[in-house]
Each structure stands twice: as C-alpha cells, then as structure tokens.
Amino acid sequence: MNIEYMHAKGLPYKLDYHYYTLQAPKSENIPLTLETKIKSEVSKVGETNRMTVIVKNKINGELPMATTKIGIPAGLTLQNALLKDLVDKKHISYYEIFDNYLVLYWEHFDANETKIVNLDLKVEFAGEYTGKASNVYLYYMPEAKFWNEGIKTKIEP
Structure with missing residues (x-):
C-alpha cells in the first residue's frame, strides 16, 4: 500500500519517546x-524482604527540601501502612508511589545529616527482577541528581 501527497513538499510529524536505563x-x-x-x-x-534507603547530606551546611525516587523491583510490593507510619513518626515528610517508584520527600537536612528509611517489601511474584535506577536531588534542582543502580532480586516460588 502506498500513500502519495500530491501538493506537499514535506510531511509534518512529531516523535515522542521514553526510555530507561539499568545503568x-x-x-x-x-x-x-x-x-x-x-x-x-x-x-x-x-x-518479607527489607530494603534500606540511606540518604546523606555530605556538606557541612543545611539543605532545603530533598526528594528521592526509589526504584522498586517488580515482584515486590510496598506496604502502605508502613509508609503512613513513616510520615506519622516524621521519618519522612511525604511520599508518593508511581511507575514502580517510591518517591520520598524531606523538608530539610541538617549539616552532615544521614537519614535511614527501612522498607519492608512483600514478596509477591516469582522471577528475576531489576528495579529502575534510584536518585536523590534537591527539590528545586531536579536537573542535578545523585544516581545509583537499580536493586536486583530473585524470587523463588
């Protein structure tokens, strides 16, 4: 099948793409x-398998609001009650879940402060999985991110 445009010198088009990398x-x-x-x-x-998230302020000064996106491997699921408890106990300020990411927010970091969050993930589906790469950044500077590779897991029946 052929399509011919008799009076057009070019065909306008738009191309959108999305990708992710394991590195x-x-x-x-x-x-x-x-x-x-x-x-x-x-x-x-x-x-249940525990994931530990460690975020460090590496400068000797306070930092404003920070965000981290944690890639959760398929086959593992978050427990909403645990996340709500983290907010209630002020270990995190807020959280969101989308696209196999857990997004955590903190209002500020003190000088040289380290924040540790333990997540108990329910093991749901057998297989071998690699989560998306995780990152942390200052909320108002999303172009400057610290990245690390996605978590790998093997789940047996």
Whole structure:
C-alpha cells in the first residue's frame, strides 16, 4: 500500500519517546548521596524482604527540601501502612508511589545529616527482577541528581 501527497513538499510529524536505563548516570557536585540495598537478593513468595534507603547530606551546611525516587523491583510490593507510619513518626515528610517508584520527600537536612528509611517489601511474584535506577536531588534542582543502580532480586516460588 502506498500513500502519495500530491501538493506537499514535506510531511509534518512529531516523535515522542521514553526510555530507561539499568545503568545509573554519573553524579557530580551534588550535596546529597543515596544508597539502596536489599537484605536478601534471593527470597521466596510470601516472605518479607527489607530494603534500606540511606540518604546523606555530605556538606557541612543545611539543605532545603530533598526528594528521592526509589526504584522498586517488580515482584515486590510496598506496604502502605508502613509508609503512613513513616510520615506519622516524621521519618519522612511525604511520599508518593508511581511507575514502580517510591518517591520520598524531606523538608530539610541538617549539616552532615544521614537519614535511614527501612522498607519492608512483600514478596509477591516469582522471577528475576531489576528495579529502575534510584536518585536523590534537591527539590528545586531536579536537573542535578545523585544516581545509583537499580536493586536486583530473585524470587523463588
């Protein structure tokens, strides 16, 4: 099948694309660092697996509102009651969940402060999974992010 445009010299078009990479970009000159680790790379369906998120202010000065996007591997699910408890106990200021990311917000960081968040993830589906790369950044500077690679997990039936 052919389509011919008799009076057109060109065909206008628009191209949109989205992608993600399993390799995190390099992070430079960013005042925050992020580390994510999972207790066990191999788990069984029905168990709980703990993910630890460590965010550090690496400068000797206060920082304003910060955001971190944590890639949650498929096969693992967050527990909403735990997240609400983190807000109630003021370990985090706010959270959102979308596109296999858990997004955490903090209103401020003190000089050289380290924040640690433990997430108990329910192991739901067998398979091998790699979460999206995670990042942390100052809320008003989303162009400057500290990245780390996505968490890998193997879930057995």
